[in-house]
Amino acid sequence: MSFLLVISGATLTGFVIYEGNIPPDPILRLTNFAQRTASAIYLGTFIHGVLLWCLFHYLPLYYESVQSYSVIILRVAIFREIFAVTPA
Numbered sequence: 001m002s003f004l005l006v007i008s009g010a011t012l013t014g015f016v017i018y019e020g021n022i023p024p025d026p027i028l029r030l031t032n033f034a035q036r037t038a039s040a041i042y043l044g045t046f047i048h049g050v051l052l053w054c055l056f057h058y059l060p061l062y063y064e065s066v067q068s069y070s071v072i073i074l075r076v077a078i079f080r081e082i083f084a085v086t087p088a
Contacts, residue, residue: 052085 019026033039063069063077 055081 015028016030019028020030033042059081060074060078063074064071067077069077
């Protein structure tokens with residue numbers, strides 16, 4: 001697991017160095033991260049996505065294991081969370 005994190009970190013670092021120096025029209029402009037406000041918003045969006053992923057992944061396990069819900073009741077219980085974050 002840690003090997004994959006090292007490889008991912010090295011790939012991301014290589015991508016940022018490449019995008020910052022070589023292409024004339026980069027996919028990701030590094031000037032987007034020059035402002036602290038924009039960087040804070042990007043970080044907050046990333047953390048929000050990770051937390052939602054964790055919620056949707058582990059909440060069914062919690063309902064099944066700890067609360068002993070059946071599959072049908074589990075889906076009804078999860079509907080609140082999914083409905084709250086799904087865009088109209």
